[in-house]
Amino acid sequence: MTQTQVASSEIAIHATGLKKTFKDPERGAIEAVKSIDMDCRRGEIFGLLGPNGAGKTTTLRMLSTILAPTAGTARIDGVDVTEDPLEVRRRIGFLSGSTGLYPRLTGRETLRYFGELHGLEGALLEAAIDKTIADFDLSDFVDGHCGSLSTGQKQRVSIARAVVHDPPVLILDEPTTGLDIMASSDMIEFIESRRAAGRCVLFSTHILSEAERLCDRIGVVYSGRMLASGSLDELRAMTDAEWLEDVFRALVRRADADRDRAGASA
């Protein structure tokens, strides 16, 4: 199924020509993201796959309105990230591997705080908190200070905090980084549950097995560019490779060769 065949109402994330340049006092302008085009659909898990420094985190930060794009456009659930960033933030849940929790707040206070910041109040807020606690099985430790929780418990509170307002789009930046096997497994289970609930999940990773198992579609990012995107089968067809690792290597080699050719002709 090509992009043109997808109804626009089915597109949860749409980005075109996304670019980000940073100014460095010593090194001048640095192009962290040169050009990213992508579409993610509702009820789909889309993985951004790439090595460290490829531009994955910067792309996710632009989509979640933390960083303003230097060029290009992006719409989340139909809302432009530069025109109405606050409305975009209401429609996303964001979580990264380095996300922390307030050590002196309890899990329940954390959920209440972020629920309130998303505009939930009164009975609606309490209902959302109770539902989240039940969904993520937090009741045994939700009233303890986050600083005293185990890594796995912290991870579950973090996930619950990100979805307490039940966002239609979830953006996860290397969500399993630093987690042990059990916590990683919980995270993968959570991602699959969001797809089952009809939400769009966009996540970045450099772990090939994770992408292979979870993603409906994969975008390969390298040196600030989207080299290719599609289902695993589509990517295999593009590269004549069987394993995702070989697919990735083939795409990167092709990009390097293109760049060398461009450099030589210049």
Place this chain on the structure above:
Amino acid sequence: MNVALRVLRVELLQLVRDKRVLFSAIVLPALLYPGLFWLMAKLESRGEAVMAERELSVLVAFDELDDEVRGDFVERFETKGPSTLLQVDATPLAEADEGEPRRLAARALMGLDEALQGSDEADETLEPHDLLVIAETANGPEGQRHTAFTLWYDVTRDDSREARSRAREVVMELESDEVQLRRERLLGGDPARALLAEPEDLATAEESSGAALGKWFPFIAILVLISGGAYAVLAVFAGERESGTLETLLLQPVAERSIATGKFLAVFAAGMATLAVNLASLLICISTGLAGEEIFGGAGPIGIGRLSALTLELPACALLSAVLCLACGGARTFREGQMLVFPVTLLVVVPTAIVLRPDASLTAIWALVPFAGSALALRDGLEGDLVPSLGALMVASHLGYTWLALARVGRILDAEKVLGGDSKADAHLREASARHAVRWSFAAVMFMYLVAGTVQRWNLQVGMWFTFWAFLPAFALAVATLAPRRPGERPRLHEALGLRLPHPAHVLGALLLVPALAAGARMLLEWQMEVLPIPGGAADLELGGLGIPGGVFGLVFFLCISPGIMEELLFRGALLESMKRDWRWPRIIGWQALFFGLIHLSVYRLAPTAILGALLAALALRTRSVVPAILVHIAYNGLTVLGERAAHDPDAANEWLTVHVLQTDWLAHAPWAAIPGLALLALVRRSGD
């Protein structure tokens, strides 16, 4: 505002659960005064009791004294505590020349002679005596006998100081009795009663106590607020970054300014809580008698009505909280934030010092000066003579500054700035380089205050040599050689000191600015003399550099060449090069101005030197070399120092330099040379610009 209040509630919840905050903001201020007063009282009473029990050995030379007075002295002295009085022959002392020989003779008599102490001849069984009292009598013009007691003691020994105190008490008692006796015998009463002067204070006890409190309370309030607010500001900003929650918070659908306002309110509340606990603790100490009301320095209670003037401190508290947020809010770690608290303290305390000047009062201009206006308004309020319109102006201006500062705090929390885009390794290195520069700047200021300044006060010439040719170059080399580098980066000392060959046009342009800089400095000083006059005694040193040895050559060497080279190598060389790796020019210029102003050890030179520091930093950034800044600094100091010398020293007014350079007509027009100078600096580009 709802969002700000929600942020405030959560921040306060976390602060209250933080034992370190509770200790520094509540427990410590609550226990400070009771502990301090109790300890002081205990130490005082214990010290007095111990000293009163000491057995003292006193030598007396009372040959010229009447038996009656001698007996009186001995009897009274023995009532003061256990002691042994021994008669001694003071002839060696009387025969010694005045000054050092007589001091040595007295030491020898008391057994304190350095030559004997520790030598083979010293008798170790003999303890040195604690006091030598020599009584000398003489006849007055009308036949009365006058007696003078000389008390030789050693201030470095406790027993000797105690012996001196007992002897002075005895002599004062004897004097009082003798005066009374003579009045009765000669005049039949006290003649002073006929001309008695009884001062009557028009101020009420409330006013007197309010005036006394107003002199020191603004200082205490500011310092207490900083002690309470500093940790809070680090916890709500740097703590948020360290715990990894800031990115999450900035992703919420609320404005950064609302988050900043909530955090500011938390800092304000923490500071006010500390101040309230501090005040309550002080009042409890007074009401329970642990401390007397006289600690205010006034004549009695201040009164609730007058104490309501304390509310005038609220705008200053709000502004201080906002400044703390502004200064420390960008810190990524507690350590980095702590480093910034000291400059904030100085920035706030210096203008507050205006309350110490009795001739300064709240005017419309002072009302607009941050912290100085609030301090003066509070003092006037406690004294009871605050002009309401000026008080209102102060409140409005300080709240306005707070609002402006808060707008900047909102920008600090801008996600684009917080998260940047740099890699972790680069971010760490950039942090390290900036921290390095600020840490060494702070160390240089403190070293100047504590060591170099002390050496200068002890001996000006030695102090100058030490400051310019040991301290400053050593710090410059340390900053340059210890600067953090990227992996594989080769150390280049001349680059780290900013020693690059400048463009000749830039050198010429920079030198053309000097007359305008000197003229500007003179105008600034003239204006400053109106608002902050230099006390007469300090004026010569502050302005003319009088007291520098070596005449005009000494002045040129110590005040022009030495600082021109060494101060520039440290500030516009090593420190600026280190700052440049991380910061853009506005921030570099701001920090250069602050530290360059502070290192000059003078509140009167703070503004001129800070401005000069900022201009020289801009020059070094533009020319990418420290050399033009060195030349401008030397020439600027030369013009200002020699000009002031010519103005203050009549002899200098006739010197060739003064007549043919400083007093010539062309020099009056020289500031216009700044126009082509600026044009050269702006238009001529170096390769690579």
